Amino acid sequence: MNDKQHTIKSPVTVSGIGLHTGVQATMTFCPAPVGHGYQFQRMDLPDQPIVVADVDNVVDLSRGTTIEQNGARVNTVEHTLAALVGLQIDNVLIKLDGPEPPIMDGSSYQFIQALEDAGLEEQNALRNFYEIPEEIRFVDNGRAVELAALPLNDYRLTVMVDYNSPVLGSQHASLTDISLFKNDISSSRTFCFLHELEALYKQNLIKGGDLSNAIVVVDRVVSEDELSELATMLGKPKVAVKKEGILNNVDLRYKNEPARHKLLDLVGDLALVGRPLKGQILAARPGHAANVAFAKKIKKKMMEANSSPVPHYDPAREPVMDINQIMQVLPHRYPFLLIDKVIHLDDTSVASIKNVTINEPFFTGHYPGNPVFPGVLQVEAMAQTGGILVLNTVPDPENYTPYFVGIENCRFRRMVKPGDTIIFRCWLLAPVKRGIAKMKGQAFVNGKVVMEAEMSAAIVRKDA
Incomplete structure (x- = not known):
């Protein structure tokens, strides 16, 4: 893991449609100074308000993580934040001219590409890690959800999901080194089940959903009439599916792509703690609501530790100045x-x-x-x-x-x-x-x- 803080060398822009709002938006990543962290700026609103990527600013968890501050909202921030964490970038101002980052292909990979094109720049300050001091656990018995953070001088994550589905079944995904995020995790796309699709549509969500930016898992036999209705909903002339599988028979990038995407979401949601983490993260059946509740528990521990003004000194770490x-x-x-x-x-x-x-x-x-x-x-x-x-x-x-x-x-x-x-x-x-x-x-x-x-x-x- 990097010891020094990093930003990007120059601004870089991506554009596309928002998954849930369906609004076309341009998002520009900009260099930021030491200690800035991740901040969004709504360029399309009066006074161009700042929205800090902080778990205390989370206001909605309807199939994504939405933050709000100064009267401004930013929807579905998790994929953007996951890309920044995955590249170990600490300080970025994210200028956005709409309510939601573009969904791109449903993963973080295109954000990674753009950030790498901008170039990373080391800054003259040590990263302010929060090192998990003892086990921190979140449990939701009703949903059989459990997340735990354990002490470790590194950042590793393991996710288990079980959808009771003949298509997906039980899946695991692990990230043993944050430097592997780009190649192993970042290209995993968002997904939902067919039975969720209509409900999301009726909730006025997934307005920007498309079979090019999301995987739709079909875990039951679908009639031709239903397929015609789905085509109309998705704005497609026709959609098809095998007996059980993926709508339009899209090939998965990995056999466990859904589990990898859940890990991607977890990385992005935990970025809302506000500091890079050191610890072993274990998650069983995670989702945005559980991720954010877990992040709040971690931040509470972190703030309690911060009540002490003594700076942390690790003689083994490279100093800012020798x-x-x-x-x-x-x-x-x-x-x-x-x-x-x-x-x-x-x-x-x-x-x-x-x-x-x-x-x-x-x-x-x-x-x-x-x-x-x-x-x-x-x-x-x-x-x-x-x-x-x-x-x-x-x-x-x-x-x-x-x-x-x-x-x-x-x-x-x-x-x-x-x-x-x-x-x-x-x-x-x-x-x-x-x-x-x-x-x-x-x-x-x-x-x-x-x-x-x-x-x-x-x-x-x-x-x-």
Whole structure:
């Protein structure tokens, strides 16, 4: 799995009809900054409102997942989101001039092709994974539906479906590595049973449904009169079917294509959690309603974990900036360069690491019998961390120098000693104005706050 966040290099557009609304729409994937996530923008509505792809914005689950925000709806988002997750793209603005993404061929494959044509671009920030900490389970006994997420340092999914049908029967599909999504899962098409088709039509759904973008499973003998009615419903001169099989005798791309498509839908629906996941996902008879209920349980756990402000630090992961990259930005050098790596950086926040070791020169004279990391140097290390953040607000940071110009409400909570690893976290309290940044900072050791302060910094051009 990718460690760094990714967007696309340039905008790319697809067009087509919406499955349920039947409305022709053009959808443009656009590059987006670090931390942006997935957002839709309804270009056809007044003020062009944004709809964030978030499980809390789900408003309808009638044969697809519909989200709504700011008075704007986007129908059937799951195939679009599945393509983005499958390519490990984190940040995209999706401009849409209609109520529903085009259904294309009923799968995610054509979205994958378009995104790959645009090109993927690595961004200077680590992906903000949510790692499943313990078993999370959703059960709907009435529908014999069960989904579970288990801890795993990877993202794997297994789906089982059982339709009690002589055509489909019991099927399984698995995705053992997200990099296999494109070849193994993305081309699996949406489907429904013949007995569902008329009901969906009467519910004013599948207006854009066509035998070129959906599989219709026929699990009973159909009369010629029924076939004529189906042809009229689908706008076709004629439809045919074997005794039991697929309407118009369309060939399946895989024997278990329906199960693979259910896995595709699950990937797309779980994208609404809002962060890339690490875990083993097991699903028995999933559907959009169960997927979204499951996603809400995962997000609830995630938000409870987020109540702690301590940034997650995994020493095994590649940092956003190593010491050489830090020295390209900050003017400080030994013995006054006091941060070792940057582990997070976006438009409003930053986190860094300082490894405190006994061989640092100040320990010679600072409480030599009981060495303590000087508080004033903790402040300086935090200021350097904040300097990285404010320099990130200009397009050419190499031409600027950050200066620490003020400090308020500074508190030292615990002693820091050799052997400790300090995690510094700074975030902007307001947008940078006239080169002045106001920020809050905290320092943590072993999950405990050891120091905090509010700081002001100025960034000044080197040639000023």
